[in-house]
Amino acid sequence: MKVASPRQRLLRNTWFYVAAFLTTAFVATPILFALFGGFKDNQQLRDNALGLPNPWNTENYTDVLAASTFWRQLANSVGIALATTFIVVMAAAMVAFVFARYAFRGREVLFMLFATGMMFPFAVAVLPLFVILRTMGMLNSPLGVILPQAAFGLPLTIIILRSFFRAIPAEVEEAAVIDGAGPWRFFTTIMLPMARPALATVSVLALVNSWNSFLLPLVVLQESQWWTLPIGATRFSGQFSTDTAKVLAFVMLAMLPALIFYAFAERHLISGLTAGSTKG
Template identity: 80%
Template sequence: MNVRTPRGKLLRNTGLYIAAFVTAAFVATPILFALLGGFKDNQQLRENALGLPSPWNAEHYTDVLTSDSFWRQVFNSVFIALATTVIVVGCAAMVAFVFARFAFRGREALFTLFAAGMMFPFAVAVLPLFIILRTFELLNSPLGVILPQAAFGLPLTIIILRSFFRAIPGEVEEAAVIDGAGPWLFFVKILLPMARPVLATVSVLALVGSWNSYLLPLVVLSRPTWWTLPLGVTQFQGQYASDTAKVLAFVMLAMLPALIFYAFAERHLISGLTSGGTKG
């Protein structure tokens, strides 16, 4: 059947809508289960796990929100994620600018070395990384999480930014040089403003990746003072293993900042990926 006919278009669109609905349901179901489960007690969870709370009980959410440890973990996660994002995007932008706009011997080999970092799993580096951080006395310090996260986030960010920077026409740089702008001024005043969509994209990726990081904080941070929310969730589950409803409330509140941020940043993420794909 020709998909260009009205009937063909209807069948094609119906298939897309069904696939989108199934995907959305697959993603939203555990979130809704955690959200509603936090308003129930354990008896309701046992007897009516998939139904609406009856009665609605906000005690679990208020207990978590009035806990000092929860807000300390929120602050730690925000601080570490923002610091990691600033380092990753700032350093990657400068490195990608050099790889994209300067020709020098060994450039492609060096770029390949950076790109190879994407194929290096973090789990393999846990032991040597732990020894290095212990040598520099960075254990139980936010820097012990921020710096390795930034290092592991650089390869993908450099690849994305280099592709975008290379797509900028050479005439733009030539016009800037004629106006008296050097490489640094061209980078700061012209290239970075033009790269706002892709900078927003890599910022979102770095921020969300840092926010959801679990293994690295687990290895580095043994004291509760600098625990992030993923570690807090694990600790809370162990402390309230018999109170499933309260654990669901904590998990939901721990997910909420990332969900809100991603909802607002989705437009920038999609536009950045689209611009990178169309200009590359």
Template identity: 75%
Template structure:
């Protein structure tokens, strides 16, 4: 590509680049403020909220990292997020396989029933859900968080996976059947390996949504030993409301695992979301 064509391309898309820079600034600025604020004390935050720490104070971060309660909350969030992701993707893949590869009466009606789940936010169902979980004895139980998260995560997972599974050529399934593969073998040995990008996409979405979920764990997990990080952030902010720097350090450490995971998974997320539109 010549220099002139590169300049023409940049000039043509300068508005898009500016918009992207503006959006990125809105996203990065709060994170940078929290990161640097955790290395300050309250006096530095008052004098220079956006400046570099002088001197750098690591005590806020180290105090959080040596707290066993923080690590218990990390384990709680990790366990609930991984279980939610495994069940959401596993169940969603099997249901999507049936919707995509089998024709039966009422299939589209049943699929639309799943799809309408996107119209309902968890907050709408919080009261009946609380009553059901209490009747089942699932309050203060991680399953009381995991199973509803799976239920609310399935609609989007099924829509994405079904669209991808339907684009797998029928000849692939016919060849597997000729070779003696059962439907289950075709699903596990052929279809799932071919669907790794889109499986990674729905896994990222399910895991990040679970990690950031606040309302459901707040309603279900009353015992502090089961608290997840979003609840812990609220509790910590209230306990140390006068120590803003310490709160910023805790918030940053609570955000860090999700940020790191998303940074590594971003390539798979983008490729999975675009793979459906590029396959013939």
């Protein structure tokens, strides 16, 4: 095997850092534009859209934070996201455990049935889902958002957790059985603690997907008291369409909780996605 020369390694690393820098700039530019734009007034945005605010204007952010509607929408988003994540992770963990550790007739067919859910576009299901929720009296209710979001989040979560559960050696289960542990005890006291990296990964994915969900809450939550932040941002931008700086401030504040959460959870997300491939 030919060993790369120092010059080749330097060139390869240089291109790697250039690509990383360009990708970071591509992602960070709109975020920084919204952040600094919220500290400007509309005249500054017209005259110097890409520059720093001069002077810095905090009124846009304070106006948004002083509005009770923003905090209500934030609470709605947090509640729906947490409930969705809990249901998705708990239900998927139990299903994935059965698919991973038990052999039964039709197992692979059932697993493929769950997997095909990833190929089913959500937009196609909006109309029948709306009819079902209206029939069940779940419109204008957080449950009308939580339960469908959880259902659509199950396929990917089950696939990730099943891969992790299958990677755990059979000797661990045999030792638990010898110690008198039944299936439920083995699942709750051994499998779930060992699966923390994978559970953290699917929790992050479910939480972020729920937080960013727009179409389903828009269809289901017609009363303003139940609006989430994505809907609130759309309504706010329509209400203050001529005040671009204030709209940018609202959008930035709506993004901030998800950005902070993802910054802290990124390590768990990466480790969980790679854990299943490194065990065995």
